[in-house]
Structure formats: C-alpha cells, structure tokens
Amino acid sequence: MNTKRNRKNQKSLINPKKSASTVSFANEFLWAIIGLLLTVFSTFVEAFITNLPWFWSEQGINYHSLGVTFQVGAVLLTGCMGGKNAGLLSQFAYVFLGLFWLPVFAHGGGFNYWQEPSFGYVLGFIPGAGLCGWMAFRTRTKIESLGVSAIAGLLVIHICGLIYLVGMSYLNPNILSHNSLLEMIKNYSVNPLPGQFVIVCMVAFMAFILRQVLFY
Numbered sequence: 284m285n286t287k288r289n290r291k292n293q294k295s296l297i298n299p300k301k302s303a304s305t306v307s308f309a310n311e312f313l314w315a316i317i318g319l320l321l322t323v324f325s326t327f328v329e330a331f332i333t334n335l336p337w338f339w340s341e342q343g344i345n346y347h348s349l350g351v352t353f354q355v356g357a358v359l360l361t362g363c364m365g366g367k368n369a370g371l372l373s374q375f376a377y378v379f380l381g382l383f384w385l386p387v388f389a390h391g392g393g394f395n396y397w398q399e400p401s402f403g404y405v406l407g408f409i410p411g412a413g414l415c416g417w418m419a420f421r422t423r424t425k426i427e428s429l430g431v432s433a434i435a436g437l438l439v440i441h442i443c444g445l446i447y448l449v450g451m452s453y454l455n456p457n458i459l460s461h462n463s464l465l466e467m468i469k470n471y472s473v474n475p476l477p478g479q480f481v482i483v484c485m486v487a488f489m490a491f492i493l494r495q496v497l498f499y
C-alpha cells in the first residue's frame with residue numbers, strides 16, 4: 284500500500300505538469316447549486332457577441348445574436364468549475380426540477396416533457412456535464428484542456444439528443460414523424476453548433492480565469 288502511494292508521489296514529482304487539479308467536497312456542493320441556478324436562468328437568456336472593443340468608439344457597440352441561449356454554456360461551465368460530481372448533481376437536479384416542479388426547460392416543463400422530441404438534449408446534460416467535469420480536473424488547469432473538456436461535453440449532449448430524436452421517430456412516429464426528423468436534427472444539432480462553439484470558447488476562457496483567481 285505504502286509502496287503504491289510512494290510510486291504515485293514519485294510520478295507527480297517526476298512530471299508535475301501532469302498532476303491533476305482537485306476540488307474539495309464543499310466546492311463540489313457549492314458548484315452543484317451554482318450550476319443548477321445558472322442552468323435554470325441561462326435557459327431563458329439569448330447569447331450574443333459584440334463587435335471588438337477597439338471599434339466601439341468608431342462604430343458604436345453592435346450586438347450579434349448567436350442564435351442559441353446560454354443553457355449549454357451553463358451546463359459546461361459547471362463541469363469545468365465544479366468537476367464531475369458537481370456537473371452530475373446539478374444536472375440531475377435540473378432534470379428533476381423541470382419534470383416534477385417548475386417549467387425550467389426551454390419549452391416549459393412537467394412530467395410530459397419526456398414526449399418533447401428534444402428532451403434527449405436535456406437528458407444529455409447529465410453525462411455531458413459529468414464528462415466535461417471529469418476531464419476538466421484530470422490535469423492541472425490549462426485553457427486548452429478546459430476547451431477540450433467542454434467540446435467533449437457538448438458532443439455527448441448532441442449524441443444523446445440525436446439518439447433520442449431517432450429513437451422517438453421509430454418508437455413514437457405519432458409524435459415525431461420521419462419527415463420532421465431531419466427538421467428537428469437541423470433545429471437542435473446543426474443550426475446551434477456554430478453558436479455553441481463560440482460559447483465553448485467563452486466557457487473555457489471564463490473557467491480558466493476563475494480557476495486561477497480561486498487557486499484551483
């Protein structure tokens with residue numbers, strides 16, 4: 284047992300760059316709550332960017348919508364800041380809240396929301412935030428690894444959403460006909476992707492700065 288621990292210590296001494304960051308239980312719990320609140324509120328906030336600040340005096344401030352909300356950004360930021368457990372817990376709580384209590388999903392809420400063809404994306408928030416959080420704490424804090432973690436989380440959300448859409452069109456064609464399947468895939472996976480990539484960059488940048496400031 285001791286030999287095992289010694290070997291582990293030696294490894295991190297040999298390659299300190301690779302040593303994983305850790306997050307305390309208190310921080311995990313705090314980020315699970317912050318993540319839940321962020322996800323609830325950001326679902327209703329449209330994401331936008333402005334023109335570059337050095338053009339503000341000439342051109343004024345121009346806003347461009349990214350065509351998505353900050354919802355997915357909140358899910359990924361929770362993973363990047365709180366880790367795997369905070370990501371999983373916050374998104375379990377979000378799905379539970381939406382199904383059993385408040386209309387916190389983009390198109391409302393309630394138990395029948397499972398019939399919403401896009402519900403797979405909401406379910407995907409759970410493994411998406413978990414994977415993003417797990418990856419974001421495997422190495423010391425680097426903006427590249429935070430970006431890769433957020434992209435991996437985003438991919439998982441889309442994979443879950445797509446599986447649910449295809450599954451629903453086969454198992455429940457009354458709700459989602461084969462004809463509208465492509466339209467749904469376009470609406471929920473193809474069209475939002477460019478905006479979501481911009482959000483992934485914002486998430487990686489914000490998480491990097493916050494983790495430097497908060498020393499973890």
Ligand SMILES: O=C(O)CCCC[C@@H]1SC[C@@H]2NC(=O)N[C@@H]21
Pocket residue numbers: 326350351352353354355387388389390401402404405471475
């Ligand atoms: O970020 C976006 O706006 C695109 C992602 C869409 C997520 C879908 S919208 C319907 C469903 N209900 C939710 O609360 N989210 C998913």
